[in-house]
Amino acid sequence: xxxxxxxxxxxxxxxxxxxxxxxxxxxxxxxxxxxxxxxxxxxxxxxxxxxxxxxxxxxxxxxxxxxxxxxxxxxxxxxxxxxxxxxxxxxxxxxxxxxxxxxxxxxxxxxxxxxxxxxxxxxxxxxxxxxxxxxxxxxxxxxxxxxxxxxxxxxxxxxxxxxxxxxxxxxxxxxxxxxxxxxxxxxxxxxxxxxxxxxxxxxxxxxxxxxxxxxxxxxxxxxxxxxxxxxxxxxxxxxxx
Numbered sequence: 001x002x003x004x005x006x007x008x009x010x011x012x013x014x015x016x017x018x019x020x021x022x023x024x025x026x027x028x029x030x031x032x033x034x035x036x037x038x039x040x041x042x043x044x045x046x047x048x049x050x051x052x053x054x055x056x057x058x059x060x061x062x063x064x065x066x067x068x069x070x071x072x073x074x075x076x077x078x079x080x081x082x083x084x085x086x087x088x089x090x091x092x093x094x095x096x097x098x099x100x101x102x103x104x105x106x107x108x109x110x111x112x113x114x115x116x117x118x119x120x121x122x123x124x125x126x127x128x129x130x131x132x133x134x135x136x137x138x139x140x141x142x143x144x145x146x147x148x149x150x151x152x153x154x155x156x157x158x159x160x161x162x163x164x165x166x167x168x169x170x171x172x173x174x175x176x177x178x179x180x181x182x183x184x185x186x187x188x189x190x191x192x193x194x195x196x197x198x199x200x201x202x203x204x205x206x207x208x209x210x211x212x213x214x215x216x217x218x219x220x221x222x223x224x225x226x227x228x229x230x231x232x233x234x235x236x237x238x239x240x241x
Contacts, residue, residue, distance in 0.1 A: 056116070
């Protein structure tokens with residue numbers, strides 16, 4: 001589960017890829033790098049051999065459609081997309097069965113989500129390249145309980161409002177009694193605000209009976225400006241309904 005900026009396009013392709021034996025795993029967030037440094041993004045291949053497949057990398061910037069970065073063929077040949085220079089260098093690591101994308105002399109425009117792909121339809125989940133900037137802003141997180149009116153209908157929707165963060169890549173995770181869940185989760189696209197920061201909303205809908213019994217619901221937010229996730233937790237016992 002992961003970054004909320006993933007377009008439906010990428011999610012559908014990733015879901016299609018799970019039908020095959022080959023699986024590509026990517027960490028959701030890279031180690032932070034500053035402008036001018038070198039970044040390395042890893043894509044681990046399961047149920048396959050990295051030397052056997054042509055690998056392609058794609059980049060999706062905030063609010064943009066994915067761009068083809070390069071193809072690293074099994075024979076070692078490299079074909080780059082328009083505008084992508086040899087700052088972007090692919091490699092393979094047989095010992096870890098992984099594909100590596102090295103980005104040298106990182107610039108602020110490199111901030112994006114990078115997807116690896118084989119076979120033309122099997123995608124990794126994407127890695128957000130975390131580029132530090134002097135104008136980064138930490139997100140503000142507000143976790144709201146369901147309304148009494150909705151609870152009376154048999155459902156309960158909790159709202160996690162994430163605002164005033166920059167850059168515009170953020171990850172929101174939900175958990176129930178400490179166990180991560182994606183069931184009943186709906187997350188909006190990231191929206192730009194007038195002050196050049198970003199915001200989004202994520203919702204978790206559960207049966208009203210679960211809410212009433214006092215389970216603890218947590219919204220966890222990860223962002224490049226944070227050294228550790230922001231965690232907000234709530235339960236029915238915290239609220240006067």
